[in-house]
Amino acid sequence: MTTQLDEQTERADAPEPAAPARAPRITPVEWLRTPRPPLPLSKPVSLTLGAAGVVALAIVPFVNPSWVNLHVALVLIFAIVAMGLNLLVGMGGQVSLGHAAFFAVGAYTTAVVGAAGVPAVATLPLAGAVAFAIGWLFGIPALRLQGLQLGLVTLALALVTPPAIRQLDEITRGSRGIGIDGDAPAWIPLDQDQWVTLLALAAFVLAWIATARFARGRLGRSFVAIRDAELVAETLGVAVQRTKVRLFATSAAYAGVGGGLYAMLLEFIGPENFGLTLSISFITMIVVGGIATVPGAVLGAAFVQAVPAIAGEIDPAAAGFTYGVVLLLFVFFVPFGLIGVIRGALRPLVDRVPWLRPRRLR
Template sequence: MTATSTRRRTGSPRPSRGSAVEWLRRPRPPLAPPRWLTIAGIAVGAAALAVVPLVNPSYINLTVTLVMIWTLVGLGLNLLVGFGGQVSLGHSAFFAIGAYAVAVGGEAGIPHPATLAIAAALPFLVGYVLGLPALRLHGLQLGLVTLAMAMATPAAIRALEPLTHGSRGIAIDGDPPAWIPLAHDQWVYYLALAAATIGYVVTRRLARGRLGRSFVAVRDAEIVAETLGVDVWRTKTRLFAASAAYAGVAGGLYAMLLEFVGPENFNLTLSISFVTLIVVGGLATVPGAVLGALFVQYVPTLTSSISPAATGAAYGAVLIAFAFFLPYGLVGLVRAALGRLVARLPGRRGT
């Protein structure tokens, strides 16, 4: 009996520190819940999101709207960085272009739903042009070019004073048309909800479709992908253009929400927040944009209550921790925690 007990003890050792780290770093397949659970989750989530602005005060609507705006940025940036493998530290520039497109368009008398279309089109064109040097630049070089773009954005806004009003900024009337019976915060909330929902569905279809496979092929083995018939030139330019359009629409919604834009809104810290968002949420995952958006919205609020410098320190510590221990982000952690539970549900897909 003693020998048996000894064998049991030795055969089931406690997980060591190394094995715990390996467990966290292990890649895991996406969750495949049964269809009934997916439909129920979508129905409940849609109903809850539709009701939120009607039953909550404006400051809660503001923060939830910001989460949806960050989600939209994360979806586009994850297409470029996660699925496409192209480094970008300059998405605050595309975000700013979209914001000023809405502000300047509003001054010209263009209605805001139309200015959001302009906020998508202008960054799309700029992103396409930026995608051209990406054909020759890789990794750190491309990262430095996009970083320089982010650093130059506030100065460029000030230099274009006849158009952007320089450091004075532009006030925006973000109220809905007179025939829509919604308050300002509710109106922008529903616009952001529609944009984030469309962005999520489109990104999911892209990631699972032929175009998404070409993105991943260029990321993993560019030369091999080219020999197999993937048009690398077109793939990279499409990636940058699409990713920039996401950020532009998000920037336009941000301007409508705050009803003001100025150069101080688009500093380098914003680009760092965007990178943190996709790393924390999970690179090359669509749901990771949502989890990362929740992180960048609410964690800085908590840390700034401790110290004004705590947010930057928290970002640095989190990026290091996720790089070493959670390379698949919060999505990987959720998959690890819920994988076995979902596998036991009746009617699960793939069984």
Template sequence: MTAVTSPIRNLLAARTQRTSVSEWLRRPRPALALPRWLLLVLLVALAVALVLIPLVNPSYINLTVTLVMIWTIVGLGLNLLVGFGGQISLGHSAFFAIGAYTVAVGGEAGWLHPFTLIAAGILPFILGYLIGLPALRLKGLQLGLVTLAMAMATPAAIRAFEPITHGSRGIAIDGDPPAWIPLAHDQWVYYLALLVVAIAYVVTRRLARGRLGRSFIAVRDAELVAETLGVDVWQTKTRLFAASAAYAGVAGGLYAMMLEFVGPENFGLMMSISFVTLIVVGGLATVPGAVLGALFIQYVPTFTSSISPSATGATYGIVLILFAFFVPFGLVGLVRGALAPIVARIPGRR
């Protein structure tokens, strides 16, 4: 009898262990309550490190970190829309392209870079608002299909407006700083991206934690209840869509300045898929998740493409499936779960 029950007990124990691991991965976790002194030390150390990176590293490292910051800006805006607002968008590469071409065309006209970046945020905001008025009356899969159509049509639309975009020839951009700023091209774009990502991060945190963030979540979870409580559901959705488009537009402008060239092949469907992967892997409805997701889509595809050129798309697909089923709260949930016991032991006022 003992010989029979022993394998059964081992099987039950293994099953219990697998269940506990699955539950741990799928468990929602609050933000880490760091002591104030530790939070201040980490912020100062991070700020100093980010400021010094372009001064002590070669240009290719500066450009790689700049790309991470550009993806972070896109992730912050898209997470506001999808994570906090509950609206599906698969077409943010279209707004990213609009921002990139705004900077390129403005640069051809002789505009200064800061002004072209401002225009790269304003134009996608206006277009996002106009598109959002009819599109956001759709829900779920229908809205996803409309935005997917935007992403698929973007390269063709760029070629169609050849007098402005130069079609398939693309536009070369002078991404160097003004003569009175003693920085190289990679350092100049890095510091612009650092300034923009810092502003975007602070603004997104304030929106997510404030009254607007609560109204976004209310609209996402229960539209009828939110409308009963006085929230203008359609205006909230439309403004959120427009703000998210502005984030993508500014990021696209920085991307164009970094590459010093834009063409229709830069903004294909794979870019939109990578944006969705960013927020899913990083963690939906979390502000730090945009940073972790940006690190993922920058470095993991680089590694997989060195193995096989076709491995990047497969990696995105496999990772999306795994995170959707087993890690619904993304890398942020894993980091919080791993560090929470350590943080709880650190003395200091939370």
């Protein structure tokens, strides 16, 4: 039967030879919606890429005017927060719309402790620790809630943050704002913007390593287990409630360190720095970058930093509009974020160049 058919086609001398087997054609939208695993890069290749990136970023503050450094530092700071938020949302499956609160806690810790005479650098671990503690306290009641309710509570937290800062006038100096000395110690010959950019880079690299280790370690696996099947996780001996609270607090600590750096960078903060817009820009970062991926946090942070700068030139309201529309577009058309797009685009290259891949996949 088959042979007959083959003969028939040959006799009809079909103009086209049989095409080689190809993946079925998909529309661009389907392509964007395809989930993609990380690129299979070998360890030396990914380490080289990472090191090159770090070196490039470390050179940046020395060759650029300070306003460029300001943007670079903000991207790094936001990326730290986004990594923390991604731990919570991406790996833990918990929503927080109120991370600006922990960002503010970190910023004010640096400001207040710094004002007492402690050098600002030394306040950064403290900023993280205080945010961790407050995240823990807030997390104990809040994490008994799920999905939607947690979103509601944390959004309320975001809305309450600026009034709370104004209310705690004696500590935070309320609407008058508070100044921070972000200068490098006297024995380091760096300008303030170079110093803070390098500090942010150091914190960023540490955060990246910590996040990657978290993700692969025992704690990370318990997070994923809770996200995917809470009951199963519990029967396997994961202390669900405690792990969730720990995750929330850890995520808050990232935001706290980011906030401390932010205070050092701007050298002046007030309640209006920590409004709802900030919380939403954090969420935007992870949605745009790609939920549950570490490099996605950087892309998202860069995006969030670039949009107001570009759209704001048209109209101040355009920035907000762009945020909103971008969120909608990404939810519907690019659910795996920019990192998904990049993975999709680079995959053919990695497939074609064997030495990029680890030995077992060549």
